[in-house]
Amino acid sequence: MHLPLGIENQIRKGLMRKFGFILKLSIAAALLVAGAVQAQPAAGRGVLGRRKYSQRLTLAEILGRMSEAGKHLKTISAELAYTKVTVLINDRSTERGTLLFRNGRNPEIRIDFGQPDSKTVLFRKNKGEIYLPRINQIQVYDLSHHQGLVQQFLLLGFGSDTDELKKAYDIRFVKEVQIGGNQTALLELVPRNKQVAAQLSKIDLWINEESWFPVQQQFLEPGGDYMTARYTDIRVNRGIPPSEFRIKVKGAKRVKMG
Numbered sequence: 001m002h003l004p005l006g007i008e009n010q011i012r013k014g015l016m017r018k019f020g021f022i023l024k025l026s027i028a029a030a031l032l033v034a035g036a037v038q039a040q041p042a043a044g045r046g047v048l049g050r051r052k053y054s055q056r057l058t059l060a061e062i063l064g065r066m067s068e069a070g071k072h073l074k075t076i077s078a079e080l081a082y083t084k085v086t087v088l089i090n091d092r093s094t095e096r097g098t099l100l101f102r103n104g105r106n107p108e109i110r111i112d113f114g115q116p117d118s119k120t121v122l123f124r125k126n127k128g129e130i131y132l133p134r135i136n137q138i139q140v141y142d143l144s145h146h147q148g149l150v151q152q153f154l155l156l157g158f159g160s161d162t163d164e165l166k167k168a169y170d171i172r173f174v175k176e177v178q179i180g181g182n183q184t185a186l187l188e189l190v191p192r193n194k195q196v197a198a199q200l201s202k203i204d205l206w207i208n209e210e211s212w213f214p215v216q217q218q219f220l221e222p223g224g225d226y227m228t229a230r231y232t233d234i235r236v237n238r239g240i241p242p243s244e245f246r247i248k249v250k251g252a253k254r255v256k257m258g
Contacts, residue, residue, distance in 0.1 A: 057209070059173040062185050063162040065212045070162070076101045078234040080111070087224040099231070100244055108245040122247055131247045138247055138254045168192060169203075176209070179216055183209045198222065 076099070083094045097113035111121040120131040126144035131137070165171065169189040177186050184206040191197040204218040217229040 057173070057176065057185060059171065059187075062173060062187065062207055062212075063166075063171070066207070067162040069212055072237070073103050074237045075103065075240045076234065076236050077238065077240065078231045080232075081230045083228045083230075085226050085228070087226075100240055102240055102242075102245060110245055120247055122245065124245055129247050131249060131252065133249075136249065136252045138249070138252050139257050140254055141257050165189070168196075174204075177206060179206055182215055184215055185209055 078099045079096075080099050081094055081096045083092060085092050094115075095113050095117075096115040097111060100110040100112075102108045106125050109121075109123045113119050113121075118133050120129075120133075122129040122131075126142065128141040128143055130139045130141075132139070169191055172188045172190075174186040174188050177184050187205040187207060189203040189205060191200060191202075199221070200219060201222045202220050204220070205214050206216040207213070208215050213234060214231065219227045219229070
């Protein structure tokens with residue numbers, strides 16, 4: 001059964017107001033995981049290098065390698081930097097921290113920000129949690145009634161075939177670009193869902209042609225504002241303890257948010 005469009009739109013708007021910045025960060029995390037590859041090639045699989053392909057790189061080849069990498073993904077960690085640009089007032093702000101991801105039936109994501117303000121964002125099962133150390137408070141959000149909407153943001157390519165990305169986005173291979181000494185393939189992703197497109201007009205994704213993970217992502221909003229995500233020190237399938245996906249702080253007050 002589908003909700004009436006007006007009610008569904010209100011739910012979407014409510015989620016974006018409460019979780020807007022977190023959901024956008026999760027998109028970044030999801031796309032990073034979609035393109036991640038193991039640091040060392042598995043036995044018998046060979047090196048995932050550009051030289052294995054025809055001279056003219058195609059979208060099918062790029063998505064095929066991303067899909068193959070996703071099949072073997074278990075965990076990922078990375079250093080991250082998110083830069084948010086508000087065009088109208090020419091404002092630029094950057095947050096830096098670390099990302100942890102564990103794949104599985106119920107994927108888990110943890111983002112620990114250290115600069116400029118410390119906070120932890122955790123997505124686990126049907127809940128979202130934000131720990132604010134300055135006030136020693138854990139805000140808890142119940143997302144179980146909006147699981148379909150949350151999955152659009154949290155599960156974009158998380159260890160799955162890139163066919164899932166093609167269902168949610170119109171994808172175009174734009175060109176090859178040099179970024180930081182890396183040869184990359186620039187992909188443009190445009191949301192198919194009109195309500196999602198009202199919040200996020202497109203995503204630009206730069207895929208490293210040697211390792212087949214993104215080195216840069218940019219999320220463009222309809223008004224022209226955008227967020228750029230950069231990832232470094234990426235480590236895949238190194239083993240992350242389940243305890244890392246819990247927020248346990250002595251004396252912290254847990255507050256259920258509406």
